[in-house]
Amino acid sequence: MLRGVDLEVPRGSVFALLGSNGAGKTTLVHILSTLLKADAGSATVNGFDVATDAERVRESISLTGQFAAVDEALTGRENLVLVARLRHVKDPGAVADELLSRFSLTEAGGRRAGTYSGGMRRRLDIAMSLIGDPPIVFLDEPTTGLDPQARIEVWDTVRQLVRGGTTVLLTTQYLDEAEQLADRIAILHRGTVIQQGTLAELKSLLPQARVEYVEKQPSLEDVFLALVGETDDDAPTERKQS
Template sequence: MTTTSAIEIAGLTKSYGDHSVLGGVDLTVPPGTVYALLGANGAGKTTLVRILATLLRADGGTAAVHGHDVAAEPARVRESSSLTGQFAAVDEILTGRENLVLIGELRHLEDAGGIADRLLARFDLTDAAGRRVATYSGGMRRRLDIAMSLIGDPPVLFLDEPTTGLDPQSRLEVWKTVQELAGQGTTVLLTTQYLEEAEHLAHRIAILHGGRIIAEGTLAELKRLLPPATVEYVEKQPTLEDIFLAVVGSDGSDQ
């Protein structure tokens, strides 16, 4: 395994009984990038992420995160990465700040309160720090969830369909957060079903289908797989999302 890649996967396989989910996945994720993994429901995206996060064991092949072998060094992998799943893993009874402090204390970090305050400021949640999370909007919960994942400064972050179920404004909030994380050097492996999400965020994109990566590259490289575009003059009508954001505003202010 090379240590120059944030994530390195070779020949990874996983089956459930007679059903093969991953049939030999090869993937290299450069450090400090947003890497989108596209695939339909059941394509194996979540299975792959769970293996990388040491929550599942692969049947075959190798995988490393931040230079640490997933099978041989699971503790080092967990120290180097964090996972945010499809649903925000926050305690609704606690306040936003209490959620962050709790994770800091569970990680045995010094000054958990100071870490919490810095993350609240970083994710524009300071004004809502003392409110119970049950009162938060979907976008605020997701931002808090990602903030909790960053306690301990993991260099690699797995985001498994992070905008599932979010409204357009909340989705834009998450997009902004992901872009900022990559700009600060965090490697983000993003699984998504939303093609526009990958277009907007990803430096590189891989398409998982039938248990294998069938295409990989930058958006420009993937576009070259298709025949040259023909020029047609059509009247562009606004989408419903364009209309919604124009009417309610798209500044992401939902506190």
Template structure:
């Protein structure tokens, strides 16, 4: 895959394959093109050259199939701080037209060790709890592929460990995880 912005070649000859149930990390300094790769893989940006497949779907010609297969979590937790953790999860499940959003929310709260905080407003959550909730929201509907762009940005060491544990659990359940750091 290749991508340029005017005269600046951001990506040249990027080529990789990631197996289901594995964790693939793109490592690099700021400006190295990691987020650009994620944006192309998630159909938010078009590559200039090359072919890109995600979960068997061509990103350029089958973008709807790609979007149904993935979940994307950006560099900063995209949670509604006015809502409770459970309400955030129910909202996402409803937006994805999933059956029994309350059951789905409860399962994700348990999976990410947030059950005790389920009915607290997210504004009261620690950074690690917000990030785990953000990842849990991404998993509503069990997408086979998840992209985590800088999942530990701004977190303290304990919160980072919690996020890395959640990432390991995702892969252990068969989810393909691509992360940048």
């Protein structure tokens, strides 16, 4: 259940929604992408109301879920061409080739997607979501289940999207992912945004500590745990020593 969610995502930035499992991240994304109707409140995406202008919202966005939605029986290029045809894009083959090149998949484009590594499948999935040039992309926990190298590949892809002017709303339970990618971060806990700001602003919420004359800056993990509290049920899935 969501309550007390109030946020604004600047254009051309990465906004990370950080929270543990069950915090409400996916529910919020589904409301913003018109897959769910909110019981109360209002929301606009790209200037369009999600309740009254749902079709215009859907034209403005692309949604990539927690698991890559590629057809593993098709080649990488065939996946892209299929989506381009479904979206009635002119010259689907040219669009597919451009995206394969953009995401460093040209050499693998003729191989079945089922032979791709996790990072390659996720990059292909994101490439598919960009067909039609949506200005806003929702990435719902895009690195779930990926190994460290594949996560880095996805991070590089997200940075590339933003350099191209795309606005990205990223949900994650990984603290280091939010630190690496986000221009702004909102901490969602039990359906409520309890704090938001830049990484520097969030770190400033905790006092600086000194240990044997060495200054220690608070990490995002310190901020997260101080704000939401840590219990057996709520503890983040990944901890990082600072």
